Structure formats: C-alpha cells, structure tokens
Amino acid sequence: MKKNGILSRLFLALVFLFLYAPILVLIVFSFNDSKSNAVWGGFTLDWYVQLLNNRTVLEALQTTLLVSVLATAIATVAGTAAAIGFSSMKRRPRNACLTVNSIPMTNADIITGVSMMLLFVFAGQALADFSGWLNTTAWAESANLWFDFGFDMGFLTLLIAHVTFDIPYVIVAVLPKLRQLDPNLAEAALDLGATRWTAFRKVVLPELMPGIVNGLLIAFTMSIDDFVISYFTAGSQVSTLSMYVYAQVRRRVSPEINALSTLMFVAVLLLLVVINLRQARQEQRRKRQALRT
Amino acid sequence: MRNKWIAAPYVGWMAVFVVAPLIVVLVYALTREAPDGSWYLTAENFAGMAGYAAVFARSFLLAGIATVVCILLGYPMAYFLSRERGRLRSMATMLIMLPMWMNFLLRTYSWVFLLERNGFFNTLLSSIGLPKLDIINTSGAVVLGMVYNFLPFMVLPIFSVITKIDNRVIEAAQDLGAGSFQVFRRVIFPLSLPGVLSGVTMVFIPSVSTFVISRLLGGGKSLLLGDLIEMQFLGAAYNPHLGSAISLVMMVIVLVCMGIMNRFGEGEGEAVLL
Numbered sequence: 001m002k003k004n005g006i007l008s009r010l011f012l013a014l015v016f017l018f019l020y021a022p023i024l025v026l027i028v029f030s031f032n033d034s035k036s037n038a039v040w041g042g043f044t045l046d047w048y049v050q051l052l053n054n055r056t057v058l059e060a061l062q063t064t065l066l067v068s069v070l071a072t073a074i075a076t077v078a079g080t081a082a083a084i085g086f087s088s089m090k091r092r093p094r095n096a097c098l099t100v101n102s103i104p105m106t107n108a109d110i111i112t113g114v115s116m117m118l119l120f121v122f123a124g125q126a127l128a129d130f131s132g133w134l135n136t137t138a139w140a141e142s143a144n145l146w147f148d149f150g151f152d153m154g155f156l157t158l159l160i161a162h163v164t165f166d167i168p169y170v171i172v173a174v175l176p177k178l179r180q181l182d183p184n185l186a187e188a189a190l191d192l193g194a195t196r197w198t199a200f201r202k203v204v205l206p207e208l209m210p211g212i213v214n215g216l217l218i219a220f221t222m223s224i225d226d227f228v229i230s231y232f233t234a235g236s237q238v239s240t241l242s243m244y245v246y247a248q249v250r251r252r253v254s255p256e257i258n259a260l261s262t263l264m265f266v267a268v269l270l271l272l273v274v275i276n277l278r279q280a281r282q283e284q285r286r287k288r289q290a291l292r293t
Numbered sequence: 294m295r296n297k298w299i300a301a302p303y304v305g306w307m308a309v310f311v312v313a314p315l316i317v318v319l320v321y322a323l324t325r326e327a328p329d330g331s332w333y334l335t336a337e338n339f340a341g342m343a344g345y346a347a348v349f350a351r352s353f354l355l356a357g358i359a360t361v362v363c364i365l366l367g368y369p370m371a372y373f374l375s376r377e378r379g380r381l382r383s384m385a386t387m388l389i390m391l392p393m394w395m396n397f398l399l400r401t402y403s404w405v406f407l408l409e410r411n412g413f414f415n416t417l418l419s420s421i422g423l424p425k426l427d428i429i430n431t432s433g434a435v436v437l438g439m440v441y442n443f444l445p446f447m448v449l450p451i452f453s454v455i456t457k458i459d460n461r462v463i464e465a466a467q468d469l470g471a472g473s474f475q476v477f478r479r480v481i482f483p484l485s486l487p488g489v490l491s492g493v494t495m496v497f498i499p500s501v502s503t504f505v506i507s508r509l510l511g512g513g514k515s516l517l518l519g520d521l522i523e524m525q526f527l528g529a530a531y532n533p534h535l536g537s538a539i540s541l542v543m544m545v546i547v548l549v550c551m552g553i554m555n556r557f558g559e560g561e562g563e564a565v566l567l
Contacts, residue, residue, distance in 0.1 A: 008373040015370050019392050019444065022403035025413065026395070029406070078303055085300020097300065100307050103315075106494065108502030108547070110519050111540050114526055115314030118533060122317055164310045167303065221390065225397050227505060232526065245398045249509060253402060261399050268394045272387055 023265065030258035047259040054256055060244040061260070063155070067230075067240065068223035071162035076216045078163070079170025080208065086171065087178040104165045105172070112165060113232030120157045120233065124150050153235030161233040162226070166219035173215030177208045321537035338538035345521060345539065352518040353546075355432060356500035359439035363496045364489065366440070367447030371488070372481075374448075375455040385452060389445045401438050401509050405429060408437075408510075430512030438506035439496075446495035454488030455481065494551055501547065518543055 004012075030048075034041030051057060086094050086101075104112055128150025134140050135147055151157075181204065189199035227242035234243065245257060322339075324332045374385045392400060407413045408428040415425040428434050458481060466476045504519030513520075518539065525536025 004373055004376050008369070008376075011369060012373050015366055015444075016388065018366075018441065019389070021407065022400050022441070023392060023395055025403045025406055026399060078306070082300045082303035085297050085303070088297040089300070097304060097307075100311055103311050106498065106551070107544065108498050108519075110502045110504065110522055111318075111544055112314075114522060114536065114540055115318045116310065117526065118317045118321060118537070119310070119314040160310060164306070167306075221393055225393050227397055242396055242398050245396060245402070246505070249398065249402055253399075257399060261395055265395050268391065272391070276384065276387070 026258045027262045027265065030255060030262045032255060035252075035255065047255040048263075051256045051259045051263075056239075057241075057244060057256060057260060060239050060241045063158075063238055064224065064241040067155070067158055067162055068220055071159055071166050071223050072216055072220040074159075074163050075166035075170050075219045076212060079167045079215060079219075080174050080212055082167065083171045083174035083178055087175065101168050101171055103168075105168045109226070109228035110232075113161070113229040116157075116161050116164070116229070117153070117232040120153050124152060127151065152237070153233060155234075155238050158230055158234040158238060158240070161229050162223050165226075165229060166223055169218045169222060170212070170215035173218060174208060174211040177211035181207055318537045318540060321534050322541045325534050338535050339542070341535065342538065342542060348516050348518055348521055349543075349546075351432075351515060352501050355436055355515075355517070356439065356497050359436050359443070359500045360493055360497045362436065362440045363444050363447040363492070367444055367492060368451055368485075368489065371448045371451035371455055372477075372485075374452055386449065389448050389452075393445060397442065398505060398509070401442060401506055404434070404438060404441065404510060408434060429510065430514060432511065432515050434510040435507050435515060435517075438510040439500040439503065442506065443496040443499055446499075447492035450491045450495070451485055451488040454485050458484050490554060493554065497550075498547055502543065 031043050031045070032041055033044035033046070082101075086097055089097065128148075131147035131149040135145075140147065185203050185207070186199050189203045190196070194202065227240075227246065230240045231243055231246065234240065239247075241260075245253065248254065248257065323334060323336070325335045325337055326332055374382060377385070405412070409415070410425065410427065410429070412429075414428070419425055428437070462480060462484075463476055466480045471479065501517075502519045502522075504517065504523045507513070507515060507517045507520055511517075522536050522539050522543075524530045525532045525539065
C-alpha cells in the first residue's frame with residue numbers, strides 16, 4: 001500500500017486532537033488556581049492536596065478499583081473455563097450458548113442495567129417474603145429461629161453485574177485461541193504421563209495465554225469505564241467514581257476530580273509505556289538472537 | 294482437553310443473570326400495578342407508547358447521524374492508520390483506547406468547558422473575528438458527544454479488519470493493473486465491510502440508548518429514549534412497568550435493524566473489537 005501523504009497525516013492529527021482535547025483540558029485545569037474550568041487563574045497544586053483529604057472521592061475510587069479488579073479476576077477464570085466448555089460442546093448447544101453469551105455485549109447498557117436491577121429488587125422482595133413466611137411457621141418458632149434472607153442492592157449486586165458483562169468479552173477473546181489449538185499437543189502430554197491438570201497447565205494454558213490476557217484487558221477496561229450498569233445495580237449505599245461524578249455534575253464538578261483523573265491518566269500512560277518498552281526490548285533481543293544463529 | 298461440563302456453572306449463571314432479568318422485564322412490561330398492590334395483565338404500557346413517538350424518532354435520528362459521522366471520520370482514520378509504518382501503527386490501538394481509560398463522564402463533561410458561551414472554542418472563534426456559536430445544550434452538542442465517546446468503537450474494528458487483509462491480495466490487484474483508487478474500491482473496501490458493520494452496531498446501540506450524554510451536553514432539553522427509561526426507574530416519573538415496555542420496544546427495534554443490516558453483510562455479524 002502507498003504511504004500516507006501530508007493530507008492524510010493532517011487528518012489523523014486532527015482526529016487525535018478531537019479525541020484528546022477534552023483530556024488536555026482536564027489535565028490543564030487540574031492545576032488551575034480558580035474554581036472555574038474556563039478561566040486560568042495561575043498554577044496551583046491545591047486540588048491534589050484537597051483530593052487526598054476528600055473521603056468520599058477516595059472511597060468511591062476504592063469501590064471502583066475493587067469491583068473492577070474482583071470482577072475482572074472472576075470473569076477471566078470463569079470466562080476461560082466457559083470458553084473451553086463451549087468449544088467442547090456439539091454445534092447446536094454451542095451456538096445456543098454463544099447467542100445468549102452475546103446478549104450482554106450487544107444489548108444497550110441501560111437495558112442490561114435496568115433488567116438486572118428489576119431482578120435484584122424482585123429477588124430481594126421474594127426472599128424477604130419467604131423469610132417472613134418461614135418465621136411464621138411452627139417449627140421456626142419452636143426452634144426459636146429468625147430468618148432474614150432479604151437484601152438490598154449494594155456492593156455484591158454491583159459485583160455480580162460487572163462479572164456478568166465482563167465474562168462474554170473474555171469468552172470472545174479466548175475462543176479463537178481454542179480454535180487454533182492443536183488437540184494432539186494435549187494428547188502427547190497425556191501419553192508422556194502428564195496428569196490432565198498438568199497437561200492443561202503446561203501445554204494448553206500457555207497456548208491460550210495471549211487470548212486470556214486480551215480478554216482480561218478488555219474486561220478491565222469495560223469495568224472501569226462503566227457507568228450506566230453500575231448506576232442501576234449499585235443501590236443507594238455504594239458509589240463508584242462515575243456515580244460520584246454524575247451526582248456532582250448536576251451542580252458543578254470540583255477541580256479535585258480533574259486532579260484525580262489526571263493522576264489516573266498518568267498512571268495508565270506509565271503502565272502502557274512500560275509494557276511497550278518491554279515489548280520493544282524483547283523484540284530486539286529476538287532479532288539479535290536470530291542474527292547470531 | 295475436552296470437557297463440556299466445565300461450562301455448566303456459567304450456563305447456570307447466564308440463566309440467572311442474563312435470561313431471567315429479560316424475562317422479568319417482559320413480565321413488568323405486560324403488567325400494571327392495581328391501587329391495591331396486586332398486578333394485572335395488560336397492554337396499557339404499549340398503548341401509551343404512541344405518545345413517545347417523538348422521543349423514539351429523535352433518538353433514532355440523532356444516533357443515526359452520530360453513526361454516519363463516525364463512519365466518515367472513523368473509516369479514513371482506520372485506513373490511514375493501517376497505511377502507517379512502524380511506531381504509530383503498532384501504537385494505534387493503544388492510542389485509540391487510551392481515552393477510554395479516563396472516566397467517561399468526565400471526558401464528556403469537559404466538552405462543556407470547550408463549547409460553553411465563554412468557553413475555549415468560542416474564545417478562539419472571537420479571537421479570529423468570528424461570531425460566537427451557541428453549541429452547548431443543543432442537539433448538535435449531543436451528536437458531538439456521541440461521536441466523541443463512541444468513535445473508538447468504529448475505528449478499532451475497521452482497523453483490525455484492514456490490517457488483517459492479506460497483502461498478496463493487494464499485490465495481485467496491482468499486478469493486474471489496478472490503480473491505487475481501484476485497489477481501494479474493489480479490494481480493500483469490500484474486505485473491510487465486516488469491520489464497518491460491527492462498528493455501526495457498536496456505535497449505534499450505545500448512542501440510541503444514552504441518557505448521560507443528552508443530560509450533560511443537551512442540557513436535559515431534548516429528551517432521548519435513555520432519559521425516558523431512566524426516569525421510569527430512578528427518576529421522578531417512577532413507573533417500572535412503562536419503563537420495561539419502552540426498553541423492550543427499543544430492544545426489538547434495534548435487534549430488527551441490526552438483523553437487516555447483517556443480512557446485507559452476508560451474515561458477518563461477529564464483533565471484532567481487537
């Protein structure tokens with residue numbers, strides 16, 4: 001293919017500017033010595049100091065990170081297992097499973113959120129009714145038991161929702177790797193005396209790894225960037241960072257939030273640079289080795 | 294390694310947390326609550342839907358415009374990126390995904406500062422002698438917010454499809470005498486269509502159902518489907534039965550649209566994000 005001319009380069013630059021302009025604004029105004037986000041009032045680090053003293057924001061940050069990490073970890077393990085299970089199924093049940101699996105990915109977030117919220121409310125109510133009924137039964141009274149299975153939405157329902165929308169992405173990322181897998185490899189390991197678990201761990205898992213890592217990254221990105229589903233399933237007690245921002249936006253967002261997002265952005269940027277550098281170094285080493293042999 | 298039972302826990306999970314919620318939505322949509330607290334079967338929820346035809350039309354129109362703009366911006370971007378060599382190309386996916394790591398609400402909200410009456414954009418305009426524009430709190434701002442937020446979902450699948458095109462196919466076309474425009478029109482573009490289709494799905498669905506973007510950038514003036522649904526569940530107009538019915542209708546329309554579109558694309562409906 002032909003290389004890009006000056007015009008296509010300019011186009012790329014403009015679209016990237018469009019994508020990054022709001023982020024630049026946030027970063028610049030996190031150092032602004034004024035409550036306004038439009039007028040420059042001089043350089044300050046006040047918002048960073050205030051951020052460290054803002055309990056609500058830090059708690060929301062903690063919830064966000066905790067739910068994203070836990071959901072990603074659970075989804076990666078469960079999704080990999082499910083993908084292996086799916087690929088061993090016959091065609092018809094597999095297609096049925098894959099169709100249901102794709103529902104959370106294709107459905108609008110708001111529908112996923114609303115439907116899970118209705119389920120949680122419904123289940124909480126049903127369980128509360130059930131425990132109320134249990135408490136009136138003779139044996140519960142005679143055994144002096146008091147049941148309370150009812151629940152409100154909170155961290156657990158938030159986590160369940162995140163796991164539910166993360167798993168499909170992991171499955172979709174792992175399945176192609178399973179398709180490429182040579183079944184003879186695992187057979188060979190078994191013939192050489194490996195147990196099923198060892199064969200899986202030493203032979204199959206390394207082959208699947210790129211897909212699993214890919215799925216993990218997508219799941220984490222989806223979790224940490226999610227607002228809509230969390231908004232409907234977290235209830236009124238728990239709040240993620242996005243929910244905190246949404247509540248703030250109705251008034252005017254304090255620049256502390258700018259400071260926090262700048263920190264998060266820098267953290268992610270550093271992480272990606274490190275990953276990139278490592279990859280580049282590995283590639284160079286591989287090239288040098290290839291030259292030597 | 295063949296063991297289909299290892300998927301059993303997840304199949305159970307899907308039944309409880311994917312299928313059951315949708316059934317609950319269906320039950321809510323088909324019922325109403327009587328004053329005495331009991332539920333009765335009814336089609337009232339759907340009968341009342343006609344009053345929201347304008348909201349449906351506005352949502353689908355704005356989401357449609359946003360999707361078209363995303364194709365117009367995203368396709369050339371993906372194409373040009375795939376023609377780059379070296380650093381920029383290998384980092385392209387990362388550069389496009391990076392903004393997604395910054396809070397979605399904050400990114401959207403910072404457009405308010407850029408577009409405000411006395412914001413950055415208008416200051417720029419008036420400094421070169423042009424009149425100020427009132428962009429914020431219009432439908433235009435809502436479309437801009439949609440394009441901004443969902444453009445990566447258009448670029449990534451197209452980029453991933455184009456980079457996977459076998460170079461020999463292109464060389465073959467060139468050997469047979471095709472010019473660069475002809476190579477694009479007859480080879481690259483048809484082969485990249487599956488990416489465009491999954492991009493369209495991934496931009497249109499979140500756009501048509503958003504309530505955050507219209508709330509933040511539209512000033513709550515132009516009500517969209519998402520706003521309508523949100524209001525029925527967590528807002529002032531609390532009525533989960535009506536909300537479920539609206540969700541259901543929206544879901545069906547979207548599924549039908551996507552079904553028709555994928556028929557055109559010869560059934561290449563698989564989502565390719567990376």
